[in-house]
Amino acid sequence: MTGAPTITRAGDSGVVSLDYGLASTMLALGSVPRAIAALRNWPEWVVEPAMPPDVVEIGTTSEINLEVLTSLRPSLILSTPFLAALDDKLARIAPVETFTVYAENGEALDRSYAETRRLGSLIGRQQEAEAFLAHADATFDRLRERAGSLSAPPVAVINFIDQRHARIYGGPGLYGGAMRRIGLGNAWKGEASYWGFQTIGLEQLAELDEEAHLVVVSPLFPPDVLTRLSESPLWTSLPFVRRQRISVVPGVLMFGMVQEALRFATLMVDVLETAA
Numbered sequence: 001m002t003g004a005p006t007i008t009r010a011g012d013s014g015v016v017s018l019d020y021g022l023a024s025t026m027l028a029l030g031s032v033p034r035a036i037a038a039l040r041n042w043p044e045w046v047v048e049p050a051m052p053p054d055v056v057e058i059g060t061t062s063e064i065n066l067e068v069l070t071s072l073r074p075s076l077i078l079s080t081p082f083l084a085a086l087d088d089k090l091a092r093i094a095p096v097e098t099f100t101v102y103a104e105n106g107e108a109l110d111r112s113y114a115e116t117r118r119l120g121s122l123i124g125r126q127q128e129a130e131a132f133l134a135h136a137d138a139t140f141d142r143l144r145e146r147a148g149s150l151s152a153p154p155v156a157v158i159n160f161i162d163q164r165h166a167r168i169y170g171g172p173g174l175y176g177g178a179m180r181r182i183g184l185g186n187a188w189k190g191e192a193s194y195w196g197f198q199t200i201g202l203e204q205l206a207e208l209d210e211e212a213h214l215v216v217v218s219p220l221f222p223p224d225v226l227t228r229l230s231e232s233p234l235w236t237s238l239p240f241v242r243r244q245r246i247s248v249v250p251g252v253l254m255f256g257m258v259q260e261a262l263r264f265a266t267l268m269v270d271v272l273e274t275a276a
Contacts, residue, residue: 005030005128009054014075015123018061018086020046021257022078022099025116027051028132028259029125035072037061044219047251048263069093076122097122101257102173104194109177112257136258143269144182152272153211153245154187155179159197159254160216160225166205167197175254178261184268187212195255202229205238213245215271217252247271 008031016035017023023036027049035056036042042051056072059065061083069077074094079086081100090096099119101111113133120129157175158166169175170188173196179186187208192198205214220226226248229235240246249267253260 005125005131008032009052013123014073015078016058016069016072016074016076016094017078018064018083019078019080019099020253021101021112021255021260022080022115022119023051024049024253024259025112025119025257026123029116029120029123029128031123031125033078034074035069037064045251046253046256046260049259064090066093078119102195102255106194107172107177108174108194108196109181109258109261112174112261116258133258136262139262140178140181140265143265146269147182147184147272150269150272150276152184152276153213154185154209155213155215155268155272156187156205156208156240157215157217157268158205160221161199162221163225163228164202166200166202168192168200168204169197169254171196171198173197173254174256174261175252175264178265179268181261182265182269184272197254203234205240206234208238208240210239212240213247213272213275214240215268216246216248217254218248218250220248245275247275 013031013034015033017033018037023033024046026033032052033055035058037058038060039057058069066089070093077090077094077096079096079098081098087096099115101108101115116133117129120126157169160166168188170186171192172194176196190198235241249271252264
């Protein structure tokens with residue numbers, strides 16, 4: 001990013017994040033959280049950007065280590081409405097700010113922009129937030145131009161849950177919003193929650209447009225799921241399988257914010273250009 005912000009050290013910010021998307025947004029604004037929840041799973045679910053090595057692990061969102069958190073003497077704790085049950089305990093340690101990206105009656109990507117600005121204001125990174133969002137708009141515009149030049153087929157995006165079920169993405173969620181922002185058609189016309197997905201049986205993939213390209217987001221569950229499915233008559237009869245219109249992309253946080261939407265959109269255009 002042109003004019004990238006100066007990066008703080010983890011100890012300098014004093015901010016603890018209980019949410020991956022907020023932690024990732026802090027990094028985009030040049031500020032490193034003092035600690036985050038579920039740090040050990042960051043490389044699997046977020047992948048990029050890497051979390052700096054001096055950030056502290058404070059347990060999982062279902063079991064925050066309050067003793068460690070207290071010892072860090074944070075200046076601010078970033079949370080979401082889905083962790084509201086922890087608010088009273090957390091408020092005894094430091095001020096808590098709740099950020100809402102995933103909720104009824106709204107688009108995750110739009111809310112991510114608004115909450116990025118609010119986060120920037122809270123941590124003294126207003127200018128960096130505006131620069132980051134301007135960079136995001138410019139990047140989305142370039143990706144839209146690249147996608148438009150491809151005459152790309154409609155795309156279906158899934159995560160495997162197991163050999164018979166998947167999450168398929170669309171609706172107001174982050175993946176769906178990123179696809180709309182860059183002009184990609186979604187092959188899934190069914191419903192999706194405000195989280196941006198619907199759980200389906202793999203047989204429902206037969207309902208997709210005949211021209212659809214399937215994008216599978218890692219990690220794969222089980223790891224050999226595609227090998228196993230290659231022996232399934234149902235799977236091998238699907239049009240995107242017969243036409244070899246399947247791509248696997250690295251993990252992208254599906255419940256993230258602007259930075260994750262940018263990464264997802266970039267991966268989508270990259271795989272479609274490769275397949276063209």
